[in-house]
Amino acid sequence: MVNIRALDPSASPLDYYAYELCRLREAAGLKQPQLGDIIYCSGSLIGMIENTKRVPTRDFSERLDAALGTDGHFSRLVGLVLRSQLPHWFQAYAEMEARATFISTFQCQLVHGLLQTEAYARAVFGVESPDALDASVAARMDRQRVLTRESPPVLWVVLDEAVLLREIGGKKVMRDQLAHLLSLRDRPWLEVQVLPFSAGQHTGMAGSFTMLRFEDDPDIHYSESNDSGHMTANPQVIKERSVGYARLQAEALSPRASAKLIARVMEERYGKQPEPDGRAVA
Template identity: 55%
Template sequence: MANVKCLDPGASPLHFFGAEVRRLRERAGLTLAQLGEIVYLTGSMIGQIETAAKVPKDEHIPRIDTALGADGALVRLWEMVKRHRLPAWFRRIAHLEATATEIRTYQALLVHGLLQTEEYARAVLGVMRQDDLAAMVEARLDRQKILARDERVLLWAVLDESVLYREIGGRATMGRQLEHLLEFREVDHVQVQVLPFSVGAHTGLPGSFTIFSFANHPDVAYSEGYEDDWATIDPQEIRGRSLRYDLLRASALSPADSAELIARVMEERYEHHPDPDRRPVA
């Protein structure tokens, strides 16, 4: 007998949706592959929708609803699902980063984790706890491998100017961190912009946030809090965050002018000069 994964419909709205898809599919006497063929998806994708391992696109839902004779019930249910937080496992930042094709992020306080040096990451992660610090730093640096893989993610980072002046880990650590940011100047799939103090009030004042885009499921808006994180695929939320981000990107210095500012702060504030022997970012 095939190993069928047990479902927990009460775990989240997305899990409940998946359980309903499985219930209706089994009632219709269809295998994963058969349903997939009808709605132009793979059987594997159908299985991942049923187990909440993948988030389907809006365009998939009416086809699945029709194929399963749900008479619009799945379409209506999907509208509710989109407005609720994603399951905790799906909100894990490493999963989002590893599966995204594009990451757009605004950072009000810190250099984004994908752009941090080891020393900077250690200072950030060690503020509240020292136990397992080495493992946490290693895990953060391991996430950065997505920037060097063959199918590279496009990372667009807007940093508030205050990030350059916030002395994390001491002057030497900050100098090296800013130098590291400059190493991305020649990397097409990583764009760094600085939002200058002169902008004044801006659309990022509520705090840092990130928008992840994917090839096979909807965009995800993500932000972190003190004890928990928040993620949604609600189209209205995505549109709102996307507008905020576009306005931030338009208000920020160009990547070239941002690099000039980073270099100036690096040398004037931290008295750090580029290491001629330092290897460039791949």
């Protein structure tokens, strides 16, 4: 059992969440197992979150608010907690991304984070961050909420064809990921294009990058390496990268042709998966 006096709510958003959970649970006269029964989870999970050993999810927080009558307190707080789980060098970008009205991105290695399925994200993070896997995946999924808000940003994504062919997490994970991309094509504010190998050399060969546009603030160019990110509003960089991105869009397949290619790769490369007895199933 956690001792609320041992918690320092000023240490981090997660510590503050744990402190508030412990404080308000005790104020309601509930023990951890009793609260767990109410919100359909184990008392040990409540304990791990109160001890900052587990990161809460948004669903957990919403059920907590309903059980304790806290008027959205934990639902609001969990956003800060999940954002704090992002790499420190990425947090500033995530805040800017959440405020952008137009996001245009070129991705040469992976599906963009805003469009990743949970299984795909889990496979990506599992390579180098297995100890913080659940927290990393939860933070990425929560970041995608920007796409379902009342007024979402325009999102234009150009994917190198290699992204479709690089098998992340296995055939089923890739099939589901490509199916997810296809499921988004009817959204009027979201477009996906594929830059085919036949385009040859192109203006994105230096690597993935993203452009953020805002209503009242200067545009931002963002790029990253393995363990750092770089944002700039330098007008010359913005001009050069804007032209470069326009060229990528012009050289890429149209959104309709891109969807056909994604569907073909999904069926031909990831469509038939063997069962344990060796038989192929669709």
